[in-house]
Amino acid sequence: MSLKNPFVISGYVSPYYFCDREEETKNLIRYVTNGRNVALISTRRMGKTGLIRHCFQSKEIRDRYHTFFIDIYSTGSLREFVFALGKEIFEELKPKGSKLLDQFFSVITSLRAGFRLNRDTGEPSFEMGLGDIREAGATLDEIFRYLEQAGKPCIIAIDEFQQIEHYAEPNVEAVLRSLIQKCKNTWFIFAGSQRHIMSGLFQSPARPFYQSVGMMQLGCISPDAYRNFVTMHFETNHREIDAAIIDKVYDKFDGHTWYLQIIFNELFSLTIPGDKCGLTMLDEALTNLISAQEFTCQEILSRLPEKQKEILIAIAKEGKAVGVTSADFVKKYNLQTPSSVQSAVRYLLEKDLVTQENNVFSVYDRFFGIWIKQNF
Numbered sequence: 001m002s003l004k005n006p007f008v009i010s011g012y013v014s015p016y017y018f019c020d021r022e023e024e025t026k027n028l029i030r031y032v033t034n035g036r037n038v039a040l041i042s043t044r045r046m047g048k049t050g051l052i053r054h055c056f057q058s059k060e061i062r063d064r065y066h067t068f069f070i071d072i073y074s075t076g077s078l079r080e081f082v083f084a085l086g087k088e089i090f091e092e093l094k095p096k097g098s099k100l101l102d103q104f105f106s107v108i109t110s111l112r113a114g115f116r117l118n119r120d121t122g123e124p125s126f127e128m129g130l131g132d133i134r135e136a137g138a139t140l141d142e143i144f145r146y147l148e149q150a151g152k153p154c155i156i157a158i159d160e161f162q163q164i165e166h167y168a169e170p171n172v173e174a175v176l177r178s179l180i181q182k183c184k185n186t187w188f189i190f191a192g193s194q195r196h197i198m199s200g201l202f203q204s205p206a207r208p209f210y211q212s213v214g215m216m217q218l219g220c221i222s223p224d225a226y227r228n229f230v231t232m233h234f235e236t237n238h239r240e241i242d243a244a245i246i247d248k249v250y251d252k253f254d255g256h257t258w259y260l261q262i263i264f265n266e267l268f269s270l271t272i273p274g275d276k277c278g279l280t281m282l283d284e285a286l287t288n289l290i291s292a293q294e295f296t297c298q299e300i301l302s303r304l305p306e307k308q309k310e311i312l313i314a315i316a317k318e319g320k321a322v323g324v325t326s327a328d329f330v331k332k333y334n335l336q337t338p339s340s341v342q343s344a345v346r347y348l349l350e351k352d353l354v355t356q357e358n359n360v361f362s363v364y365d366r367f368f369g370i371w372i373k374q375n376f
């Protein structure tokens with residue numbers, strides 16, 4: 001498959017459109033094929049999902065394992081988790097033939113009621129609502145029993161795993177942990193973007209998942225690898241690009257994958273075949289991208305209480321704000337007291353509007369940050 005624009009901004013397409021991650025790919029494959037479960041952690045949009053998809057399509061994994069991928073960001077209970085997992089397994093097995101599906105429903109009897117075969121086409125479907133799952137725990141037991149004898153070993157990636165902390169039922173962690181611990185043929189990748197919650201889950205001695213996984217932090221793609229990737233795709237498509245612009249974007253956005261991709265997607269689309277993409281086009285690209293988000297930015301800001309708004313603006317102006325509760329910072333931006341700043345910052349962190357790295361605060365969405373800086 002050949003894309004009109006080689007800079008993919010959502011999902012995973014193929015190795016050709018995927019930049020580097022060679023070490024990470026090797027390590028992740030090595031972990032799970034050697035019976036180790038992995039926690040994969042990075043800030044959002046750094047490339048966890050892409051990396052998992054990339055590993056899943058590799059020859060070592062594709063031919064030897066069943067792979068499943070669920071994103072539990074929007075789930076709020078074990079019941080929803082079980083539903084998402086059951087559905088994903090069904091969807092993965094469906095194209096692989098009716099024998100696998102028969103086997104699936106013969107083990108997972110509690111989901112059988114939702115299984116339908118279209119009378120005309122013979123096409124299988126799974127028509128179950130959340131409400132049809134009576135006993136989440138019992139269905140989960142069945143799903144695990146199935147996975148353990150699915151013919152091939154299984155790898156299950158659970159994206160936004162930190163979400164289980166907010167589940168309605170008590171003891172979800174312990175229930176999952178004890179099921180996972182018993183697996184001999186099923187391996188897990190737990191991906192998550194909230195570092196402090198993920199660390200809490202896997203690195204506190206009192207918690208069920210303590211020391212049960214290899215921890216993998218996903219950092220940036222190296223500037224060299226990314227420069228080569230951009231140059232190659234421009235040249236393959238009969239366009240030139242200044243190396244200086246690649247480095248400038250990389251630095252400005254600290255190598256954060258999604259921002260790089262969307263900016264080069266925009267720059268690529270602005271460059272006519274036969275032409276060269278130069279530094280002057282960067283402003284135009286950024287203006288386009290930020291104005292596309294202007295409405296959302298205004299909406300978010302207008303809904304914030306005044307105190308939080310003031311601090312968000314202060315952090316945006318600072319870029320990387322150090323010691324936001326210090327007297328100096330409070331004075332510089334005419335804020336009230338350090339303690340009121342502290343509570344407002346806590347809300348901003350909870351709403352994912354602000355991110356904290358040690359004692360440094362910045363606006364989570366870079367484009368939002370730039371927009372605030374330009375408008376206030």
Ligand SMILES: Nc1ncnc2c1ncn2[C@@H]1O[C@H](COP(=O)(O)OP(=O)(O)O)[C@@H](O)[C@H]1O
Pocket residue numbers: 008009010011012017018019020021042043044045046047048049050051221257258261
């Ligand atoms: N190695 C890569 N090369 C090119 N684009 C990538 C790469 N990794 C991720 N992306 C792109 O960056 C964006 C964010 O990646 P994603 O995997 O969804 O991040 P995360 O799961 O950490 O939030 C996606 O649009 C994806 O297409």
Ligand SMILES: [Mg+2]
Pocket residue numbers: 045048049050159
């Ligand atoms: Mg993801």
